[in-house]
Amino acid sequence: MARFTNRFGVNRFEADEYYRLALDAYRKKSSTSLDAAVNYITDAIDIYPRPEYYAARGLFYLDDGLTDKAQADFEQALKLFPMEMLAHYGRGIIAYDDKNWDEAIAHFADAYRADAKRPETVYYLALAYHHKGENQIARQVMEVAYNLFPEADKRRNDANRWMRELDKILKQKA
Secondary structure: OHHHHHHOOHHHHHHHHHHHHHHHHHHOOOHHHHHHHHHHHHHHHHHOOOHHHHHHHHHHHHHOOOHHHHHHHHHHHHHHOOOOHHHHHHHHHHHHHOOOHHHHHHHHHHHHHHOOOOHHHHHHHHHHHHHHOOHHHHHHHHHHHHHHOOOOOHHHHHHHHHHHHHHHHHHHHO
């Protein structure tokens, strides 16, 4: 029977349902919904371990302040699929928070290569370059982030402010 369910995708369907439930719970942004999200995604992993499930659970753990668990899940996701965007993004956030700019840059750049339409990866990539002191690159990358954010997104305004700030810094050094 196990061969039948695997062959016809029943396990994957059930795992995807748990994944959807996990994402729905996560979007509610409360401590109980975060616990539910972790439980649902763990059920999905138990049924059908996919890299995006590990990466999502890593993000849930990261939001809950459980950095070690998040790091382990991001690493597992990258072991299963080396270009898992969310895992690189999560590893980048951890490195950024640790002020490990080179590692943050590497992971945000890999996240961008995995999905060039995600503005938050480019935004944090620009900030990591800025913190490293590479403001010319930071300015160019921040412009890419600015152009990727939808007009109604508040983060687009943040990117615009950063571009102006980086312009000031670059003028002072000129």
